[in-house]
Amino acid sequence: MSGAAPSPAEVTAEVRGWLGANWDPERPLLEWRGLLADSGWASPQWPADWLGKGLSAELARVATDERQSHGAVGPPIGSAMNLAAPTLLAHGSADLKGRLLRRILTGEDHWCQLFSEPGNGSDLAGLTTRADRDGDEWVVSGQKVWTTGAKTAAFGMLLARTDWDAPKHRGITYFILPMDQPGVEVRPLRQMNGHASFNEVFFTEARVPADNVVGELNDGWSAALTTLAHERGLGGSRLVASDGWQKGRTATEAMAEAAEHSRTYAWYPQRAGRPDLLATMARQVDASPVERQLIADVIARNRVANWNVERARSARAAGRAPGPEGSVAKLAGSDIARRSAHAHGTMAGAAGMLTGPTSMHDGVIAEILVSVPAGSIAGGTDEIQRSIVGERSLGLPREPSADSHVPFREVRTNSTGR
Ligand SMILES: Cc1cc2nc3c(=O)[nH]c(=O)nc-3n(C[C@H](O)[C@H](O)[C@H](O)COP(=O)(O)OP(=O)(O)OC[C@H]3O[C@@H](n4cnc5c(N)ncnc54)[C@H](O)[C@@H]3O)c2cc1C
Numbered sequence: 001m002s003g004a005a006p007s008p009a010e011v012t013a014e015v016r017g018w019l020g021a022n023w024d025p026e027r028p029l030l031e032w033r034g035l036l037a038d039s040g041w042a043s044p045q046w047p048a049d050w051l052g053k054g055l056s057a058e059l060a061r062v063a064t065d066e067r068q069s070h071g072a073v074g075p076p077i078g079s080a081m082n083l084a085a086p087t088l089l090a091h092g093s094a095d096l097k098g099r100l101l102r103r104i105l106t107g108e109d110h111w112c113q114l115f116s117e118p119g120n121g122s123d124l125a126g127l128t129t130r131a132d133r134d135g136d137e138w139v140v141s142g143q144k145v146w147t148t149g150a151k152t153a154a155f156g157m158l159l160a161r162t163d164w165d166a167p168k169h170r171g172i173t174y175f176i177l178p179m180d181q182p183g184v185e186v187r188p189l190r191q192m193n194g195h196a197s198f199n200e201v202f203f204t205e206a207r208v209p210a211d212n213v214v215g216e217l218n219d220g221w222s223a224a225l226t227t228l229a230h231e232r233g234l235g236g237s238r239l240v241a242s243d244g245w246q247k248g249r250t251a252t253e254a255m256a257e258a259a260e261h262s263r264t265y266a267w268y269p270q271r272a273g274r275p276d277l278l279a280t281m282a283r284q285v286d287a288s289p290v291e292r293q294l295i296a297d298v299i300a301r302n303r304v305a306n307w308n309v310e311r312a313r314s315a316r317a318a319g320r321a322p323g324p325e326g327s328v329a330k331l332a333g334s335d336i337a338r339r340s341a342h343a344h345g346t347m348a349g350a351a352g353m354l355t356g357p358t359s360m361h362d363g364v365i366a367e368i369l370v371s372v373p374a375g376s377i378a379g380g381t382d383e384i385q386r387s388i389v390g391e392r393s394l395g396l397p398r399e400p401s402a403d404s405h406v407p408f409r410e411v412r413t414n415s416t417g418r
Contacts, residue, residue, distance in 0.1 A: 008062045011055065015041060015066040023072045025248025029257070030106055032073060032250045037105035041067065042075045046089060050097050051105060057313065071246030073254045076107035078261055079149060084111045084157055086230045087174075091215040091223040096176065100155070107257060112153035113227065114144045114177065114201060119413065121146070121377075122384050124159070125168045125221065126403075126413055129203065131160035131175065133210070138162075138175065140183070140206040149264050150186045150199040153179050157227060158208070163218050164409045171408050174220030176212040183207060193370040197264045231379045232326030270364060270371040272333065273340030275302050277361065285347045294343040298336060305332040324393045327385040334375040334382055341372040 006014070022035055036042040037051050045060035046052025055063065067074060075081060085104050088097055103109045120126045129142025140160055150156070156177040163171030177184070183206030188196045215223040245251035278295045281287070287295070312325040345352050348365045355363035376382045390396040403411040 005056065005059065008059060011059050011062045012066045015063045016070070019067065019070045019072055023070060025071070025246045025250050027250050029073065029250050029253035030108070033075065033106040034102075036072075036075070037102050042105045043081075043085070046085075046101075050089060051101055056319065068244055071244060073245050073250050075105050076257065076261070078110060079113055080104040080109060080111040083113060083227050083230055084155070087157065087214060087223055087227045090226045091174070093211070095211055096214065100176070109154040110149060110152050111155050111157060112147050112150045112179070113231075114147055114150075114156040114158040115224065115227075116146045117143060118145050122381055124224070125172065126411065127159055127161060127172065128413065129158075129160045131162050131173060131208065136210050138208040138210065140175070140177065140203045140208060142203050144201040144203075145189075145198075147186075147199045147201045148197050150179065150201050151188060155179060156201070157214075159220055159224055161408065165407045166218060167405050168403060168408045168411060169221045171218055172220040172224070173217050174214040174223040175208045176214060177206065177208050181206060191374075193267055193270070193367055195267050197267075228380065229321070229323070229326055232330045232385070267367060267371045270367040271337065271374050273298075273337030273372050273375075274344070274364065274368050275299060275336060275340045277364070278340060278343055281344060281347050281361075281365075287347055291343065291347050294339070294346060298340045298343055301332070301336050301339065305329065305336060308332060324389050327380075327388040328393075330379060331382055331385045331389070337372045337375045341368050344368055
């Protein structure tokens with residue numbers, strides 16, 4: 001597809017024609033995903049030079065809708081597609097894009113995000129994991145924490161300090177770290193809801209090839225902001241439904257892959273507070289007028305939040321990069337989750353604390369109550385989102401910072417690593 005942008009009808013016709021010639025529900029998943037990737041229809045909003053069609057987000061959605069209505073399996077879900085790929089497309093070298101993007105589209109590689117450290121979450125730029133150059137490699141030592149999916153990841157998006165004499169935002173480099181090596185140790189953590197999706201990751205002289213730097217040396221902060229902006233704009237897209245696929249070998253293998261992936265994220269719907277369950281609960285317990293008010297409030301807020309997500313999508317369709325609207329969406333999501341959990345808790349009473357198959361909704365209410373706090377923390381806390389909205393959208397004065405302009409070496413920190 002070249003020249004002027006095609007019409008939606010042209011996109012639909014082209015996808016339909018391509019699927020008619022190539023979709024075979026009995027193909028092995030990897031073979032199918034390879035064909036889809038090479039055709040440009042796996043992620044048609046990507047540039048034409050990099051396995052896409054260069055379509056606007058709106059036209060890409062037309063293409064995806066057509067693929068879905070055909071019952072054809074699409075690209076995988078997860079951090080590789082949602083975070084690593086857009087960061088590579090925006091900041092990666094031709095060599096990195098050439099080596100890594102196709103394997104992301106085929107689902108061969110899972111990725112994790114190695115940003116947060118024990119002493120540095122909100123203050124991410126204060127990180128102290130270090131990388132030192134040694135010939136054709138970088139040698140990495142330090143620790144990350146809260147790393148979702150690190151156990152199964154082939155690569156990590158790693159932020160490490162490479163210049164201790166520069167101010168804190170300017171001495172960080174963004175690396176692609178191969179996870180399967182002796183210098184990387186992954187230890188799972190158990191959460192209060194009983195799941196174990198996070199890990200601690202320890203680096204003891206782990207090795208990164210020199211070519212695996214994303215963007216410029218010491219300018220990793222720019223690429224990190226791209227990853228974070230995509231993370232905040234994610235909403236529920238991690239949980240894309242896998243139904244509607246035409247039955248056959250490809251769908252069976254894709255379902256198995258999705259089931260494996262969703263083991264890490266099994267509690268994510270509960271983390272969102274399950275507003276979808278409120279009406280069922282209300283009927284079950286014959287909700288009082290006050291409880292009905294709580295429910296109406298959550299549902300109204302949820303609807304407004306969805307319109308805001310649509311607004312953000314339109315902005316992307318118009319070619320604008322993700323911005324503070326991601327922070328607004330994230331804040332709305334955690335607020336709705338808390339209000340929904342409160343409504344569930346009010347209706348369930350003490351029974352809402354019970355877990356197991358004989359409890360209310362198989363223990364889902366209890367899981368909501370202990371999972372909802374995660375939404376206000378993951379991807380940047382509510383307080384940090386409010387600062388972003390205040391500074392970047394409302395033009396309020398920036399939060400004062402005592403340490404942004406001095407060499408990092410002189411910054412007082414409670415972290416180890418130097
Ligand atoms: C479900 C989940 C998944 C996650 N997955 C990953 C992952 O895959 N990879 C990864 O790298 N990290 C991940 N994280 C970590 C997450 O990004 C951090 O937990 C988050 O950024 C907060 O950092 P912190 O935990 O160090 O809290 P802190 O930064 O120590 O914050 C503690 C409290 O202080 C407040 N605070 C801190 N600074 C300010 C300020 N300047 N102004 C106002 N208030 C402030 C915070 O809002 C918070 O209430 C995940 C977290 C969760 C909950």
